[in-house]
Amino acid sequence: MGFLPKHEFNKCIHRYRGNYRARHFKCYDQFLCMAFAHLTGRESLRDIETFLRAMQTKLYHAGIRCQVSRSTLADANENRDWRIYAEFAQVLIGQARKLYAQDDFGVQLEETAYVFDSSTIDLCLSLFPWARFRQRKAAIKLHTLMDLHGNIPCLIRITEGKTHDVNLLDELILEPGAFYIMDRGYTRRSSRPVDKSSGLRSDQTIVLHGPGSSKGYPDALRRISYCDPETAKRLVFLTNHFVLPALTIPQLYKCRWQVELFFKWIKQHLRIKAFYGTSENAVKTQIWIAISIYVLVAIVKKELNIDRGLTEILQIFTICLFEKVDVLQLLMKILLQNESEHLGNQLTLSDL
Numbered sequence: 023m024g025f026l027p028k029h030e031f032n033k034c035i036h037r038y039r040g041n042y043r044a045r046h047f048k049c050y051d052q053f054l055c056m057a058f059a060h061l062t063g064r065e066s067l068r069d070i071e072t073f074l075r076a077m078q079t080k081l082y083h084a085g086i087r088c089q090v091s092r093s094t095l096a097d098a099n100e101n102r103d104w105r106i107y108a109e110f111a112q113v114l115i116g117q118a119r120k121l122y123a124q125d126d127f128g129v130q131l132e133e134t135a136y137v138f139d140s141s142t143i144d145l146c147l148s149l150f151p152w153a154r155f156r157q158r159k160a161a162i163k164l165h166t167l168m169d170l171h172g173n174i175p176c177l178i179r180i181t182e183g184k185t186h187d188v189n190l191l192d193e194l195i196l197e198p199g200a201f202y203i204m205d206r207g208y209t210r211r212s213s214r215p216v217d218k219s220s221g222l223r224s225d226q227t228i229v230l231h232g233p234g235s236s237k238g239y240p241d242a243l244r245r246i247s248y249c250d251p252e253t254a255k256r257l258v259f260l261t262n263h264f265v266l267p268a269l270t271i272p273q274l275y276k277c278r279w280q281v282e283l284f285f286k287w288i289k290q291h292l293r294i295k296a297f298y299g300t301s302e303n304a305v306k307t308q309i310w311i312a313i314s315i316y317v318l319v320a321i322v323k324k325e326l327n328i329d330r331g332l333t334e335i336l337q338i339f340t341i342c343l344f345e346k347v348d349v350l351q352l353l354m355k356i357l358l359q360n361e362s363e364h365l366g367n368q369l370t371l372s373d374l
Contacts, residue, residue: 025322030113038103046088049106052098054085056311060292061340067092067298080344099299104306111310114317115176121324122172127280129273135201136176137278138194140165140187141285149300155183162305165190168281174320175284178313180306201263203278216268223247223256225268248272288316291336 031050035041040049055070064070071092074081078089127135145153145160155161161183169176179190187204196202216222224247230236246259246268259271289295292312297305319332319339328335 025318025325027113027117031110034106034109034113037109038106040102040106047090047094047098049098049102051086051088051090052095052102053107053110053311053314055090055095056099056298056308057315058084058343059298060312060315061336061343063293063340065296067096070095070298077344084344096299096304099304099307100301101303102307104303104310107307107310107314111178111314111317114314114321115174118172118174118317118321118324119169119176121321122169122174125171127170127173127277129270129277131201131270131274133199133201134197135170135203135274135277136197137168137170137281138166138187138191138202138204139168139278139281139285140190141289142183143289143295145297150305152302153182153305159183164285164309166281166284167194168284170277170280172320172324173280173284174317175313180309201274203274205278214268220269221249221251221272222268223249227264228260244271246271284316287332288312291333292316 028050031053035049055074058064058074059070062073064073071090074086074090077084081087081090129135141164143162143164145155145162147154147158147160150160153160153162163181163183163185165177165179165181165185165187166175167177168174177194179193181190194202212227214225216225224245226245226247227242228245229242230239241262244261244264246261248257248259248271249255250257257272257275259275261271263271292315294309294312297308299305299308316332319336322328323330323332323335
């Protein structure tokens with residue numbers, strides 16, 4: 023947690039008066055408790071309380087200066103403004119994007135490329151009546167704009183489950199020259215020759231002819247048809263960019279899978295499918311702290327130049343949360359042990 027910009031966190035707290043009338047259990051304590059809950063996969067508030075009390079002698083060193091009870095944590099999640107943690111997550115995102123700005127993402131482009139998509143989180147209607155999705159179902163939706171340099175989410179909105187992605191497009195502040203990749207007729211005007219051995223099938227100029235779509239976007243578009251050699255599926259791409267080589271467009275869209283991996287990662291490794299509170303404020307607080315943890319792990323990986331995946335780094339943090347040792351020293355020690363054990367398990371030529 024030494025990588026947390028404490029000054030920026032305090033500014034977020036001050037902006038929303040997060041510590042108003044808080045005598046002992048303050049916003050930073052709440053953030054640390056929820057972070058430990060995410061990292062260690064605690065199942066409930068009681069589980070969090072039991073875990074932290076078992077580590078009572080090490081809590082002060084970890085940054086928690088008071089005894090934690092489940093009722094106190096529940097009240098904090100219920101009443102403290104979730105925007106404190108949302109804005110702090112944006113601070114971490116800004117820091118991470120600077121670190122990963124020059125990272126390669128597999129397509130040779132000078133411009134920035136973004137992926138926009140959403141993921142639905144199912145909820146129980148009887149426990150979360152404020153998130154009604156269908157007659158017998160509740161859900162919320164996580165809309166995400168991801169920078170492909172480092173796979174860092176740069177814009178996140180949490181809405182009702184029935185909110186369509188198109189409603190969030192008006193909130194995007196478009197960056198001049200950048201590429202925006204997202205899901206989802208038209209009339210052909212002209213075609214250009216393509217190299218079909220590369221998987222391309224056509225490169226056409228078209229215009230939309232639907233009564234609504236033609237009025238909304240009357241200009242010409244580029245339609246590229248591509249057959250994936252691995253799956254034999256035919257894919258069609260629409261873009262308003264007429265300069266890039268035709269094959270670059272499918273390659274860019276393939277990078278869209280990174281946002282799906284982001285959703286899968288945070289759902290598998292952090293607690294955003296089951297919640298410690300049932301109010302809208304508690305749910306959003308838990309999600310934004312989870313996003314902060316994801317970005318913080320990415321920052322640690324880059325700052326310390328660790329050549330390992332986020333999952334492996336997270337697993338090491340989970341085991342060694344309360345160790346009084348430098349993070350880099352700890353990580354390198356464990357990684358070197360893993361490598362030596364792996365090499366030791368391999369048969370040598372004399373063993374054959």
